[in-house]
Amino acid sequence: TPVVQMRGITIEFPGVRALDGVDLRLFPGEVHALMGENGAGKSTLIKALTGVYSIDAGQVLLDGEQVHLKDPGAAQAAGISTVYQEVNLCANLSVAENVMLGHEVRRGPFVDWRATRRAAREQLARLSLDVDPRSLLESHTIAVQQLVAIARAMVADAKVLILDEPTSSLDRAEVDELFRVVRQLRDSGVAVLFVSHFMDQVYAISDRMTVLRNGKLVEERLTRDLPRRDLISLMIGRSGDELAG
Numbered sequence: 001t002p003v004v005q006m007r008g009i010t011i012e013f014p015g016v017r018a019l020d021g022v023d024l025r026l027f028p029g030e031v032h033a034l035m036g037e038n039g040a041g042k043s044t045l046i047k048a049l050t051g052v053y054s055i056d057a058g059q060v061l062l063d064g065e066q067v068h069l070k071d072p073g074a075a076q077a078a079g080i081s082t083v084y085q086e087v088n089l090c091a092n093l094s095v096a097e098n099v100m101l102g103h104e105v106r107r108g109p110f111v112d113w114r115a116t117r118r119a120a121r122e123q124l125a126r127l128s129l130d131v132d133p134r135s136l137l138e139s140h141t142i143a144v145q146q147l148v149a150i151a152r153a154m155v156a157d158a159k160v161l162i163l164d165e166p167t168s169s170l171d172r173a174e175v176d177e178l179f180r181v182v183r184q185l186r187d188s189g190v191a192v193l194f195v196s197h198f199m200d201q202v203y204a205i206s207d208r209m210t211v212l213r214n215g216k217l218v219e220e221r222l223t224r225d226l227p228r229r230d231l232i233s234l235m236i237g238r239s240g241d242e243l244a245g
């Protein structure tokens with residue numbers, strides 16, 4: 001059964017219906033790619049799922065129960081975490097402090113920093129990330145900072161991890177490392193929602209795809225059953241034959 005079910009999601013802005021009755025199903029242990037041309041509604045759907053936008057019509061179910069994600073804190077508390085392209089961590093804190101922010105190990109009223117660092121080290125080890133927890137976040141590349149952001153999401157026990165254009169500024173080796181971590185999370189049962197414009201990456205990492213066009217759902221299918229040519233036709237709303245002609 002899906003961990004997330006969005007049904008009939010409609011969101012309107014003045015003069016534009018950004019989403020028109022869209023459904024989305026996210027399954028545990030799957031990487032789900034959200035596809036569509038610029039303006040199709042991908043970011044709006046993600047913002048509905050993370051409590052940034054309120055929905056005008058439709059329902060969101062988590063583990064089969066209807067929920068109201070009234071703000072980003074509510075989505076976070078429900079186990080839905082987002083890692084953005086621009087990492088929203090604290091550059092001048094250590095890696096350990098970033099991973100454990102809000103989850104510090106306490107002894108009475110005091111933070112036990114040694115235990116907190118140990119917990120951070122365990123989290124990093126769980127994802128096989130070779131990062132010194134005492135180092136400053138800002139001493140690391142954007143790619144490593146993203147991995148730290150993922151480790152932080154997993155401290156909060158995310159059931160759903162949303163990656164919105166995570167690879168835009170990464171080099172080849174950094175993408176490989178990110179995908180290694182994504183596969184490890186998927187194999188541990190996390191539902192990963194992945195948005196990217198890079199077709200090769202989407203086919204390499206995703207198990208399932210949802211395709212949006214002009215705010216509407218046009219397809220949901222297993223990635224292996226959706227050839228690239230068909231995906232492109234669905235995204236732009238024209239057949240391959242028309243394209244060739």
Ligand code: ADP
Nearest residue numbers: 013016018036037038039040041042043044045
């Ligand atoms: P995508 O992420 O697929 O590129 P978006 O979800 O960003 O698409 O946008 C979908 C549509 O909604 C576009 O027409 C966009 O201009 C519009 N839109 C998105 N956010 C807003 C907003 N905050 N205010 C007004 N219109 C918006």
Ligand code: MG
Nearest residue numbers: 038039040043
């Ligand atoms: Mg856009």
Ligand code: MG
Nearest residue numbers: 039042043044
């Ligand atoms: Mg977008």
